Amino acid sequence: MGWTDDRIEQLKSLWTEGLSASHIARVMGGISRNAVIGKVHRLGLAGRASAPRSERVRLPAAPRFSMRAHIPQPPIVEEEPIVLEDGSFATVLTINDRMCRWPIGDPAENEFHFCGRKPKTGSPYCEAHARKAYQPQQLRREKSRMVG
Numbered sequence: 001m002g003w004t005d006d007r008i009e010q011l012k013s014l015w016t017e018g019l020s021a022s023h024i025a026r027v028m029g030g031i032s033r034n035a036v037i038g039k040v041h042r043l044g045l046a047g048r049a050s051a052p053r054s055e056r057v058r059l060p061a062a063p064r065f066s067m068r069a070h071i072p073q074p075p076i077v078e079e080e081p082i083v084l085e086d087g088s089f090a091t092v093l094t095i096n097d098r099m100c101r102w103p104i105g106d107p108a109e110n111e112f113h114f115c116g117r118k119p120k121t122g123s124p125y126c127e128a129h130a131r132k133a134y135q136p137q138q139l140r141r142e143k144s145r146m147v148g
C-alpha cells in the first residue's frame with residue numbers, strides 16, 4: 001500500500017503522539033513496522049520521537065548560549081584616569097607603585113599617561129584594569145570577531 005497524503009498525516013500525528021512504530025503499523029494497517037520507521041526517517045520526524053525516547057538521546061541545547069550563561073561576565077567599568085595635583089595625568093615620571101599602570105593612549109604621543117588609580121592588592125592595575133588585563137582569551141577573541 002502506498003503513502004497517500006492522508007496516511008502520511010495520520011502517520012505524523014500518531015508518531016508525534018508518541019506511539020511506537022509497531023503500534024502505528026497496527027493502527028494504520030497494511031504496512032510493516034519497518035515501513036513506518038523508514039517513512040518517519042524520510043519525513044525527518046525521527047528526532048522528534050516520543051518524549052521518553054528523545055529524553056535519552058537529547059542533544060545539548062544551544063551550546064554557545066548555555067556556555068555564556070554559565071560564566072556571567074559583569075561589564076567592566078573603566079574609570080577615568082586620575083588627575084594629579086598639578087592638573088596632569090600620571091606619566092612615566094610620576095607613576096609609582098601605588099598607582100595603576102594601565103597605559104592610556106599611544107606611548108609615542110605626549111598625551112600618553114597611566115590610569116593612576118589605586119591598584120588592586122597584588123596587581124599593578126586597579127580593579128577594572130586588572131579585570132581587563134586578565135580577561136579570558138576566549139572572550140577577547142569573541143570581541144575581536146564582533147569588531148571584524
Ligand SMILES: [Zn+2]
Pocket residue numbers: 100101102115116117125126127128129
Ligand atoms: Zn586602572
